[in-house]
Amino acid sequence: MSKLVLILAALVLLTGSALAQTTDLFISEYVEGSSYNKAIEIYNGTADPLDLGQYTLSFYFNGNTSGDHLALDSVTLQAGETFVVTHSSAEAGLLELANQISGLVAFNGDDVVILEKNGQVIDSMGILGVDPGSYWSCAEGNTQNHTLRRRSDVCRGDTDETDDFDICVEWVLFSNDTFDGLGAHETDCTSVGTGAATWGTFKAIYR
Numbered sequence: 143m144s145k146l147v148l149i150l151a152a153l154v155l156l157t158g159s160a161l162a163q164t165t166d167l168f169i170s171e172y173v174e175g176s177s178y179n180k181a182i183e184i185y186n187g188t189a190d191p192l193d194l195g196q197y198t199l200s201f202y203f204n205g206n207t208s209g210d211h212l213a214l215d216s217v218t219l220q221a222g223e224t225f226v227v228t229h230s231s232a233e234a235g236l237l238e239l240a241n242q243i244s245g246l247v248a249f250n251g252d253d254v255v256i257l258e259k260n261g262q263v264i265d266s267m268g269i270l271g272v273d274p275g276s277y278w279s280c281a282e283g284n285t286q287n288h289t290l291r292r293r294s295d296v297c298r299g300d301t302d303e304t305d306d307f308d309i310c311v312e313w314v315l316f317s318n319d320t321f322d323g324l325g326a327h328e329t330d331c332t333s334v335g336t337g338a339a340t341w342g343t344f345k346a347i348y349r
Contacts, residue, residue, distance in 0.1 A: 162330070162331050162332045163297060163331065163332050163333075163334045164187030164297045164298060164329070164332070164333055164334065165188060165298065165334055165336060166188060166192075166259065166264050166298070166336060167184050167185065167188075167197060167257065167259070167264060167265070167299070168184070168264065168296075168299035169182060169183070169184060169255065169257055169265045169267060169292065169299065170183045170184065170185035170224060170291070170292045170327040171183035171224075171289065171290065171291050171292065171323060171324060171327070172255065172267060172285070172289065172290040172291075172313075173228075173236070173319075173320070173324070174249065174250065174251050174286060174289070174290075175236075175289070175318055175319040175320075175321075176287065177231075177233075178229040178230075178231040178232050178248075179229070179232050179233055179236055179319055180228065180229040180232065180247045180248060180249060181226055181229070181232065181236060181240070181247065181321070181324060182199060182226070182255060183224050183225070183227075183324055184199075184219075184224060184226075184227070184257065185223075185224050186219045186221055186223055186225075187222070187297065187327075187329055187333055188221055188333055188334065188335065188336050189333040189334055189335045189336075190221060190335050191218045191219065191220050191221060192218070192336065193216060193217075193218055194214040194215055194217050194219055194225060195213070195215070195216030197257065197258065197259050198211050198212065198213050198214065198257075198259075199212045199227060199246075199247075199255065199256070199257055199258075200212070200255070200256045200258060201246060201247070201248065201249050201253060201255055202254040202268075202270060203249070203250075203253045204253070204273050205271060205272055205273030206271075207270060207271045209254070209256075210248075211246075212227070212244050212246045212247070214227070217241075221333060222333070224324075224325055224326060224327050225241045226239050226240050226241050226242075226324050226325060227241065227242045227243070227244065227247055228240040228242075228243050228247060229243070229244070229247040230243040231245070235321060236321050236324075251276060251277035251284060251285040251286030251287065251288075252268075252273060252274050252275060252276055252277055252285075252286070253268065254269065254270050254272075254303065256270070256303055257299065263302075264299045265299025266301070266302070266303035266307075267300075267307065268285075268303075268307050269303070269304060269305070269306070269307050270303040270304055271304070278307055278309055279309070280308050280310035280311075281310055282310050282315050284309070285309060288315050288317065288318060289315070289316040289317070289318075289319075289320040289321070289323070290309060290313040290315055290316070291313065291314045291316065291323055291327075292313060292314075293312055293313065293314055294328050294329050295330050296312045296329075297329070297330075297331035
């Protein structure tokens with residue numbers, strides 16, 4: 143097979159499925175419930191098991207640009223699995239669903255949550271440095287006293303923590319203290335390996 147045919151085939155593969163691929167972890171559920179009922183669910187939609195020791199959850203309160211940083215436990219999250227982090231004083235029913243607990247998971251509806259891998263942002267909720275008042279909102283509701291679940295057609299995180307944040311675009315809202323979705327995430331996305339080649343890689347190989 144010629145180099146040109148290989149390049150064209152690679153281009154079709156990359157451009158045709160780019161929006162449907164998951165290449166790293168992202169936040170799949172957000173629980174901002176009553177009292178200390180706070181939780182973040184992280185989903186591995188890739189084709190590979192991932193070491194969570196590379197990842198950090200950060201919480202930025204009331205528009206601040208310095209926050210609290212929670213290193214995730216160094217455990218292996220298999221492909222298709224979720225990892226739930228909750229506040230250590232959450233109610234018993236929520237704690238039973240937790241894989242890791244910490245008092246740092248103390249965000250409210252107006253705070254920013256960021257997921258990082260080795261210091262690089264791979265997903266974010268809210269706008270870093272902005273205080274929206276009491277919550278982030280859209281036509282369907284807001285982040286205060288609600289559970290937000292990532293839509294099944296969202297395949298990757300928001301890597302720009304300073305861009306607009308419209309929860310109606312990527313999230314489905316549920317009522318206060320809704321926990322029944324924690325522990326699993328449904329997706330329409332294609333799983334690919336975290337080391338999947340990019341178009342730049344193909345250009346370097348076949349130029």
